[in-house]
Amino acid sequence: MDYFLELFLGGLTRGSIYALIALGYTMVYGIIELINFAHGEIYMIGAFTALIVAGVLTLMGWNEIAILVIASIVAVIYSSAYGFTIEKIAYKPIRKAPRLSALISAIGMSMFLQNYVLLAQTSDFLPFPSLIPQFEFLEPYAHIIRPSELVIYTVTASVMVALTIMIKFTSIGKAMRATSQDKTMAALVGIDVDRVISVTFIVGSATAAIGGVLIASHIGQINFYIGFIAGIKAFVAAVLGGIGSIPGAVLGALVLGWTESFFTGYVSSDYEDVFAFVFLVFILIFRPAGILGRSEAEKV
Amino acid sequence: MLKLRSAKALAIMAALVMAGAVFVSCGESEKPAEQAKEAAPAKEEAPIRMGVAGPHSGDLASYGIPTVKAAELVVEHRNEMGGICGQKIELIVEDDVCKPEIATNTATKLVGEKVDFVLGHICSGATKAALGIYKDSNIPVMSPSATNPALTQSGDYPNFFRTIASDDAQARLEVDFALDRLKLSKIAVLHDKGDYGKGLAEFAKAFLEAEPEAEVVLYEGITPGAVDYTAVVQKIKNSGAQAVIFGGYHPEASKIVTQMRKKAMDTIFISDDGVKDDTFIKVAGEYAEGVYATGPMDTTTNPMAVMATEAHRQKYGEDPGAFFLNAYAAALALLNAVEKSNSTDYDDIVNALRTEYVATPLGIIRFDERGDAIGVGFAMYQVQNGEYVEIK
Known part of the structure; x- marks a missing residue:
């Protein structure tokens, strides 16, 4: 039973990691129906920014909490700027082009950013400091749950709730929903569509940056390539949960995390990915729009 | 001039043969005098021929060329010192591009050139393909880099030796x-x-x-x-x-x-x-x-390794490439076997390789029954205070 609980928590951690990245993915898709492949790279850039800021602040002798907060804030600002700029450069000029063009542009952006960080920083793995402080009340449970895991669960849940509230109850959220339904109509009733899309990218990138900081502190190492694999898994999670749905992304990510964890624990890690993807295919056969996705009639 | 030199060499050789076992430095074999006399004139006509095979072109050339350079350095040095018992050593270099199907041609060509022994091949696959041909022609082969365990452990190739530890x-x-x-x-x-x-x-x-x-x-x-x-x-x-x-x-x-x-x-x-x-x-x-981790034995403090690397820098103006020290050691071991046995016969060389220790950049080595070098291999390291320390 202990083993089951450990695997359950392991899957929860892994799922929450996927979820933090999947949230931004699914939100951008929900609003402008673009699979933003560069999202994983934004996550990676967030982690690199936090690493640099944390390094400088540690040298200046700041305390742990202040470093975590400031590094996260800088990472969020920096990544949001990247997200904003990427949209303006790579997606906006081809917004009216067929969807495939935007997809190719996104893949190109992803490769560009990877190689940019590779050249500007390094191809080596870099140690990432554990920015998350040790909570004393967790000491007795250290072998089961670590502080970084607890923080990741909490933040994932909070981000999910905050995004849902933003989309459901704020005016920008209403504008987002309108834009998602019909860009032309939204523009006709006075919504600044460009601004709505920019905000979407900024918010999506901010969640990716938070994910970058927390996940890198949890794992303890980063390199220029981390965004790619994490991005693929997050994308799968978003599809599994129903792409475009915020709670769906989290649910999909958790299902994926648990699937992988239990399969590794009880069967074998050799075919972990194979099993995860077989599971995905299975779900999509029975629910083509994902677990929480709504199948909408195609607009004509 | 050439004739004169070879005549002089013949004279020296004859003197050596007559002196027999007294000249231990040129071999310890104590053969009956008649037999040695028969062998001597044959050896005089041509220098000792050392084949060097490996990829010297194509995308894996960087694995093969350092071995050629190692052979050149060793042979050049040896020839300056007067060769082996007055016999010069000649290199016959052949490319196998690391491909098994080409390696068989390379081997056939080297056999046709009547090489006495071969330094190579480099890639395990190519080595395996070539070994059968050398075996049939009784030619000892020593690879600086082929790590496939079966090459030695299968026992199929008694003519094969290597100066690198096998994969296992x-x-x-x-x-x-x-x-x-x-x-x-x-x-x-x-x-x-x-x-x-x-x-x-x-x-x-x-x-x-x-x-x-x-x-x-x-x-x-x-x-x-x-x-x-x-x-x-x-x-x-x-x-x-x-x-x-x-x-x-x-x-x-x-x-x-x-x-x-x-x-x-x-x-x-x-x-x-x-x-x-x-x-x-x-x-x-x-x-x-x-944390424990295995790694190649440390050769940076070996004076011969330092010398060989320095000689490479002087001659070629750059640091040596892959398997250079292994190849250097292999060339030394082969020449040492010829010198110690005072023969280029297959049985004598193979026997000397298995019994005679030789000082090389990899340490003092000899070869076991299967052809793996004793004294070459891996050491266990442990992380202690932020660095890997060898565990003796």
């Missing part, structure tokens, strides 16, 4: 170390599903299963680059393993070690030269302490 040497060392030095019995074997890591893990598993007191409690392949390895770490814990033997590279190793230590597990971690890398220590930080 690291697994052997890891297993022996865990069982004999650390006195462990329950071992988890993990790998990263790659050629290198999985190959190593398979050997380690096979060696462990052959030991009655050892038990492989877990054998798993992990996904390289995954975001975390919590589930695998839990599985290791659940298996009750005292140690993990991991085949793979440092990014995965550092993640696993870090997650194990953070979960308050003190399971011993033993890995390979993919992990014996300073990046591992840098990334895993304090968690790297106590």
Whole structure:
């Protein structure tokens, strides 16, 4: 039973990691129906920014909490700027082009950013400091749950709730929903569509940056390539949960995390990915729009 | 001029032969005088011919060219010193592009050139393809780089020797170390599903299963680059393993070690030269302490290695490439065998290789019955205070 609980928590951690990245993915898709492949790279850039800021602040002798907060804030600002700029450069000029063009542009952006960080920083793995402080009340449970895991669960849940509230109850959220339904109509009733899309990218990138900081502190190492694999898994999670749905992304990510964890624990890690993807295919056969996705009639 | 020199050499040789065993420096073989006399004139006509085979063009040329340079340096030096008992050494260099199908042609060509022995080939596949041809022609072959275990262990090629440890040497060392030095019995074997890591893990598993007191409690392949390895770490814990033997590279190793230590597990971690890398220590930080990893024996303090590297720099203006020291050692070992046995006959050379120690940049070596170099191989290192320290 202990083993089951450990695997359950392991899957929860892994799922929450996927979820933090999947949230931004699914939100951008929900609003402008673009699979933003560069999202994983934004996550990676967030982690690199936090690493640099944390390094400088540690040298200046700041305390742990202040470093975590400031590094996260800088990472969020920096990544949001990247997200904003990427949209303006790579997606906006081809917004009216067929969807495939935007997809190719996104893949190109992803490769560009990877190689940019590779050249500007390094191809080596870099140690990432554990920015998350040790909570004393967790000491007795250290072998089961670590502080970084607890923080990741909490933040994932909070981000999910905050995004849902933003989309459901704020005016920008209403504008987002309108834009998602019909860009032309939204523009006709006075919504600044460009601004709505920019905000979407900024918010999506901010969640990716938070994910970058927390996940890198949890794992303890980063390199220029981390965004790619994490991005693929997050994308799968978003599809599994129903792409475009915020709670769906989290649910999909958790299902994926648990699937992988239990399969590794009880069967074998050799075919972990194979099993995860077989599971995905299975779900999509029975629910083509994902677990929480709504199948909408195609607009004509 | 040439005639004159060879006549002079003949005279010297004749004198040597007559002197017989007195001139120990030129061989210890105490053959009946008549037999030696018969052999002597034949040897006089041509210099000792050393074949060098490997990829010298194509995309793997960087593996083969350092061996040619090593052979050139050794032979040049030797010839300046007067060759072996007055006989000069000549190099016959042939390209095999690392391809088995071409290597057979290369071998046939070298046999046709009547080489006395061959330094090469470089790639395991090409070496294997060529070995049969050399075996039929009774030509000893020494590779500086072919690591496939079967080349020596199958016993099919008594004419084959090598100055590099075989692929399974690291697994052997890891297993022996865990069982004999650390006195462990329950071992988890993990790998990263790659050629290198999985190959190593398979050997380690096979060696462990052959030991009655050892038990492989877990054998798993992990996904390289995954975001975390919590589930695998839990599985290791659940298996009750005292140690993990991991085949793979440092990014995965550092993640696993870090997650194990953070979960308050003190399971011993033993890995390979993919992990014996300073990046591992840098990334895993304090968690790297106590981790064991095998790596090539340290040759930086060997004066011959320093000299050979320096000679390469002077002649070619750059640092030597892959397998240079192994090739240098192989060339020295071959020439030493010829000198000690005072013969270029197959049986004499092979016998001398197996019995005579020779000082090389890799240390003082000789070869075992199967053709693997004794004294060449891997050493166990442990992370102590932030650096790898060799464990004697």
